[in-house]
Amino acid sequence: MKKSILLILVAFMGFKNYSQGDYIPTASNLEARQWFEDAKFGLFIHWGVYSILGDGEWVMQKQNISKDAYEMLPDFFNPIEFNAEEWVQMAKSAGMKYITITSRHHDGFSMFDSNATDYTIVKRTPYKKDVLKELAEACKKEGIKLFFYYSLLDWNRDDYFPRGRTGTGIMGRKQGKWDSYINFMKAQLTELLTNYGDIGGIWFDGDWDKKTANWHYDEIYKLIHDLQPQCLIGNNHHEAVKKGEDFQMFEKDLPGKSTQNFASKAEDIGNLPKEVCETINGSWGFNLQDRRHKSKKELIQYLINAAGYGSNLLLNVGPMPNGKIQPKHVQSLLEIGDWLKIHGQTIYGTKAGPIPPNTERVSTQKGNTVYLHWLNNQKNIIFIPRFDKKINSIKLFGSNQKLKFKKDDYGLTLKLPESSLDPIDTIIEITLK
Numbered sequence: 001m002k003k004s005i006l007l008i009l010v011a012f013m014g015f016k017n018y019s020q021g022d023y024i025p026t027a028s029n030l031e032a033r034q035w036f037e038d039a040k041f042g043l044f045i046h047w048g049v050y051s052i053l054g055d056g057e058w059v060m061q062k063q064n065i066s067k068d069a070y071e072m073l074p075d076f077f078n079p080i081e082f083n084a085e086e087w088v089q090m091a092k093s094a095g096m097k098y099i100t101i102t103s104r105h106h107d108g109f110s111m112f113d114s115n116a117t118d119y120t121i122v123k124r125t126p127y128k129k130d131v132l133k134e135l136a137e138a139c140k141k142e143g144i145k146l147f148f149y150y151s152l153l154d155w156n157r158d159d160y161f162p163r164g165r166t167g168t169g170i171m172g173r174k175q176g177k178w179d180s181y182i183n184f185m186k187a188q189l190t191e192l193l194t195n196y197g198d199i200g201g202i203w204f205d206g207d208w209d210k211k212t213a214n215w216h217y218d219e220i221y222k223l224i225h226d227l228q229p230q231c232l233i234g235n236n237h238h239e240a241v242k243k244g245e246d247f248q249m250f251e252k253d254l255p256g257k258s259t260q261n262f263a264s265k266a267e268d269i270g271n272l273p274k275e276v277c278e279t280i281n282g283s284w285g286f287n288l289q290d291r292r293h294k295s296k297k298e299l300i301q302y303l304i305n306a307a308g309y310g311s312n313l314l315l316n317v318g319p320m321p322n323g324k325i326q327p328k329h330v331q332s333l334l335e336i337g338d339w340l341k342i343h344g345q346t347i348y349g350t351k352a353g354p355i356p357p358n359t360e361r362v363s364t365q366k367g368n369t370v371y372l373h374w375l376n377n378q379k380n381i382i383f384i385p386r387f388d389k390k391i392n393s394i395k396l397f398g399s400n401q402k403l404k405f406k407k408d409d410y411g412l413t414l415k416l417p418e419s420s421l422d423p424i425d426t427i428i429e430i431t432l433k
């Protein structure tokens with residue numbers, strides 16, 4: 001079929017027109033994107049041999065641990081308390097619809113069985129088991145989609161050469177051939193997309209280590225889509241999306257914000273599904289000293305905000321070296337789940353609503369219904385300037401209590417009963433005509 005005909009067909013299928021250059025996503029890919037946009041909430045897991053040191057996933061570079069010293073870590077990695085089913089159940093109870101786990105992080109250690117290297121959990125640790133396999137099986141059983149984080153950057157391999165701007169103090173790295181590194185990644189990605197059933201997506205990271213490198217994205221993205229056309233590709237390069245990518249990610253920032261200095265600029269935001277990732281405390285990998293656990297209110301409001309910006313939230317936990325997730329974090333996840341059981345309708349399956357988000361409020365929308373999320377309980381008079389949609393009725397979410405409102409050229413004014421104010425989120429349901 002000619003490409004132009006295919007494009008027209010895709011446009012008529014009722015999906016958004018996501019075409020990028022000559023990359024034409026398949027119907028199954030477009031369907032997966034829609035699923036992803038509706039899912040809204042996922043669990044990010046950073047787990048590797050670094051967890052033993054309790055100092056985050058960057059510990060190798062942070063403490064300048066030489067290659068040979070770091071390579072002793074797998075000998076001590078024996079997560080006998082790991083229970084894939086428990087993790088998946090926990091994610092489900094939190095209201096999450098997918099899990100994204102580190103298959104190989106910047107330290108170069110593979111948390112799965114790989115024939116492309118012997119630096120793997122199966123070949124180097126006393127545990128010997130492929131944890132991704134167990135997770136894939138539990139996810140399949142429980143109807144949770146599984147995504148793999150995959151690092152482009154590698155502090156261990158000699159063929160990750162020329163080296164990038166990080167890990168320069170790590171001793172023992174030799175020189176090798178870049179082509180061999182690219183082939184290694186292709187071999188591993190082939191394994192990840194062949195041995196673990198249907199994969200929700202591949203989450204690349206580390207591009208920023210070598211801004212001018214030729215990562216062979218065309219070939220790598222094609223390989224992934226050839227193996228599993230529905231598999232969504234995202235890349236944490238902090239730039240506008242590139243050809244072949246299926247969603248856009250934002251690290252520790254809502255789309256358009258740049259509190260981290262690396263977030264995409266507002267003009268880089270495209271119309272692909274969006275995903276914001278954030279840590280439950282202040283670290284990705286397990287950090288023993290991290291006391292910056294976010295409160296129930298912060299976490300739930302982050303999820304609401306993400307949805308108000310039309311984005312998913314991928315919330316991270318860093319499991320401990322024994323395979324357990326810190327009880328405090330499990331507790332926080334369950335609290336979000338409890339909130340979602342009651343208010344999930346205003347989050348799942350929504351898009352960004354018509355009321356521009358600010359620190360007081362965001363809005364989400366499903367069909368004719370706009371959910372105005374009034375955050376922080378500041379006051380019971382709400383004014384939305386220049387609200388020009390025609391309104392049928394307004395009520396408090398979850399009750400039949402109609403609310404009086406005034407709409408004129410200046411905007412929409414609403415008065416809430418004082419008793420309805422919720423310190424986390426007061427939700428007002430606006431039905432449009």
Ligand code: GLC
Nearest residue numbers: 057058205206236251277284
């Ligand atoms: C950053 C960090 C990396 C982490 C990622 C998650 O890129 O370098 O360690 O995995 O953020 O978003």
